[in-house]
Amino acid sequence: MELLDLYEIDKNELLEFAKKIAGIAKDNGMKIGSCAESIDLDECGIEHNCCIDKTLIEDIIGCRLKVEKDKNQREECGCVEGVEIGTYNTCKNGCKYCYANYSQESVVKNCSRYDPKSPILCGILDENDKITVRKVKSLKEQQLSIFDF
Numbered sequence: 256m257e258l259l260d261l262y263e264i265d266k267n268e269l270l271e272f273a274k275k276i277a278g279i280a281k282d283n284g285m286k287i288g289s290c291a292e293s294i295d296l297d298e299c300g301i302e303h304n305c306c307i308d309k310t311l312i313e314d315i316i317g318c319r320l321k322v323e324k325d326k327n328q329r330e331e332c333g334c335v336e337g338v339e340i341g342t343y344n345t346c347k348n349g350c351k352y353c354y355a356n357y358s359q360e361s362v363v364k365n366c367s368r369y370d371p372k373s374p375i376l377c378g379i380l381d382e383n384d385k386i387t388v389r390k391v392k393s394l395k396e397q398q399l400s401i402f403d404f
Contacts, residue, residue, distance in 0.1 A: 258351050266294070273299035291332040305333035319396035338389070345369075345377045 264272070277300035280287040288304030289296050296302075312335075313319055322335045344361035346353065356362055368378040375384070 269294065270296075270299060273301050277301050291329050293331050303333060305335075307334040307337045309335045319400070320394045321396045322394045338391075340376070342376045 273296045277287050277296075281300065287301050289301050290304060290306060292303070307325070309320055309322060320335075325332065325334045325336045328334055341355060342365070343355050344358050345365045346356055347362060347366055349356070349359075365377050370379050373379050380386075
């Protein structure tokens with residue numbers, strides 16, 4: 256983040272900026288949402304969203320889920336519980352704000368080891384790797400609702 260030369264803006268500047276972004280999105284047939292923000296941007300045309308959105312997932316899979324908010328996230332975060340499957344330093348996009356890449360040298364090294372037939376995300380299994388079987392359970396809501404019919 257140091258490379259971005261960031262600075263704080265006041266609420267009025269933020270609202271003006273949010274309205275401009277929402278307008279650009281609307282002009283291009285898109286919607287825009289905020290993530291883990293304490294400020295309400297609905298008046299600007301930006302609604303609160305979340306990365307791991309219960310309602311969206313339910314719509315996609317066609318059933319209701321019994322899942323809680325992820326307690327390991329900030330208070331403003333609306334994401335539901337999830338399991339991280341990513342690997343640090345494996346994305347070539349080079350976004351300056353990305354928390355998942357902190358070493359360009361490691362990105363190059365890791366990506367050079369990529370094997371699409373490997374059972375792991377990036378690289379191959381070796382004697383130093385530890386495989387842990389995670390116990391999981393279905394989050395599908397079993398209780399019927401009057402709205403299910």
